[in-house]
Amino acid sequence: MLERELFQKAVQAKENAYAPYSNFKVGAALLTKDGKIYTGCNVECASFGGTNCAERTAIFKAISEGSKDFEAIAIASDNDTFTFPCGICRQVIFEFGKDIKIIVGDKDGKIKVVPIKELLPHGFSGQDLNK
Numbered sequence: 162m163l164e165r166e167l168f169q170k171a172v173q174a175k176e177n178a179y180a181p182y183s184n185f186k187v188g189a190a191l192l193t194k195d196g197k198i199y200t201g202c203n204v205e206c207a208s209f210g211g212t213n214c215a216e217r218t219a220i221f222k223a224i225s226e227g228s229k230d231f232e233a234i235a236i237a238s239d240n241d242t243f244t245f246p247c248g249i250c251r252q253v254i255f256e257f258g259k260d261i262k263i264i265v266g267d268k269d270g271k272i273k274v275v276p277i278k279e280l281l282p283h284g285f286s287g288q289d290l291n292k
């Protein structure tokens with residue numbers, strides 16, 4: 162699966178976003194090492210703390226379906242430029258692999274790929290708990 166194709170899946174997943182409060186729709190597409198794709202969107206809540214980001218929706222779907230070896234996650238919003246994952250999502254992505262590739266795109270179709278360890282330098286992980 163090409164990075165560009167995975168990004169397009171994230172663009173499609175964005176259509177299902179439930180974002181009536183922020184109006185900021187986000188889609189994510191998660192590629193597993195065995196070639197499966199799990200998509201996700203942000204789901205907001207009137208009690209704002211109940212909101213879940215697109216990235217974590219995709220990851221939690223995958224985990225709950227028995228997949229936990231991830232290759233890459235693509236993220237799309239309606240912004241003109243790249244939307245990188247928030248801090249909470251960076252930590253959750255890092256939980257499942259320090260080399261997972263983050264794929265973002267801009268309005269001109271430019272794709273950028275960055276490993277999660279670059280977005281979360283010195284990240285806390287299970288290793289710190291001797292796990």
Ligand SMILES: O=c1ccn([C@H]2C[C@H](O)[C@@H](CO)O2)c(=O)[nH]1
Nearest residue numbers: 183185187203214215245246247
């Ligand atoms: O990478 C991001 C950044 C933000 N959001 C969502 C959370 C909230 O619904 C809205 C505004 O922060 O966008 C995501 O899903 N992913």
Ligand SMILES: [Zn+2]
Nearest residue numbers: 214246247250
């Ligand atoms: Zn997030």
